[in-house]
Amino acid sequence: MMSAEVRNAPKTAAAPESPAHALVRGGLVNPDLDLSALAVEFAANGVLQVEDALRPAVADALHDCLAGQVPWSLAFRDAEGPRKLWAEELAELDAAERARLDEDIIDIARESFQFRYDSFMMVTAYKEKRHPELVLHRVIEQINSRGWLEAMRQITGYARIRRADAQATRYVAGHFLRRHNDENDENDRLCAYVINLTRDWQADWGGLLQFLDGEGEVTRTLMPRYNSLALFRVPADHCVSLVAPFATGARYAITGWLRT
Numbered sequence: 001m002m003s004a005e006v007r008n009a010p011k012t013a014a015a016p017e018s019p020a021h022a023l024v025r026g027g028l029v030n031p032d033l034d035l036s037a038l039a040v041e042f043a044a045n046g047v048l049q050v051e052d053a054l055r056p057a058v059a060d061a062l063h064d065c066l067a068g069q070v071p072w073s074l075a076f077r078d079a080e081g082p083r084k085l086w087a088e089e090l091a092e093l094d095a096a097e098r099a100r101l102d103e104d105i106i107d108i109a110r111e112s113f114q115f116r117y118d119s120f121m122m123v124t125a126y127k128e129k130r131h132p133e134l135v136l137h138r139v140i141e142q143i144n145s146r147g148w149l150e151a152m153r154q155i156t157g158y159a160r161i162r163r164a165d166a167q168a169t170r171y172v173a174g175h176f177l178r179r180h181n182d183e184n185d186e187n188d189r190l191c192a193y194v195i196n197l198t199r200d201w202q203a204d205w206g207g208l209l210q211f212l213d214g215e216g217e218v219t220r221t222l223m224p225r226y227n228s229l230a231l232f233r234v235p236a237d238h239c240v241s242l243v244a245p246f247a248t249g250a251r252y253a254i255t256g257w258l259r260t
């Protein structure tokens, strides 16, 4: 399937070096973090929310990119599996087709694993050199840099972390991600991470990252606080709760896995 990036952008080799690109090249990690203290907390729970995780100016640049520049596509599952619909394809649907799509998404959610959120596949865009103006290309380089990976190895205790992938996500009213555990066929995901880039989110808007035990009890809830970094071991059962119809904000994040 052709990616949103492929459809939406001409292929350009040279990435323009804007001030935001230069800023992100300077590194992501907030140098004030106490990595040893965070490691103690992570070792105890296997789940951790790091506050003020990125350098503040970097968080602001990433927020501005997600809130203003990213060409989102809608991610969900149909009968065959994961699907993406580009913004233009959604715009072409009439009201009846749109209602049908919503019904189909919810029908699957009733019976099985399902999600609905806006997505931008950062690794695909990077490899295919699509949308080189987006600072997200620099993020792909930085989350695979020695500095970031070493910080992640120190916090998680996983010396085997070798690389990271990433997608940008946006959850608005009606979006959700049902219970799953992040395991994949390659079995190379050691930890999941979520960099939260939403300002002024409210807990009763939903969009909460929740961890579940074998009895279906919620064991931990993480608010998507601005510039927080959620880290947790894979596998772990978790979900993103439904964003309420009255939520006026969008929940922005960059999320992916720390891999072998």
Ligand SMILES: O=C(O)CCC(=O)C(=O)O
Binding pocket: 169, 177, 182, 194, 208, 209, 238, 239, 240, 253, 255
């Ligand atoms: O956005 C989040 O908080 C979690 C996302 C997630 O669980 C996933 O993409 O697998």
Ligand SMILES: [Fe+2]
Binding pocket: 180, 181, 182, 192, 238
């Ligand atoms: Fe997940």
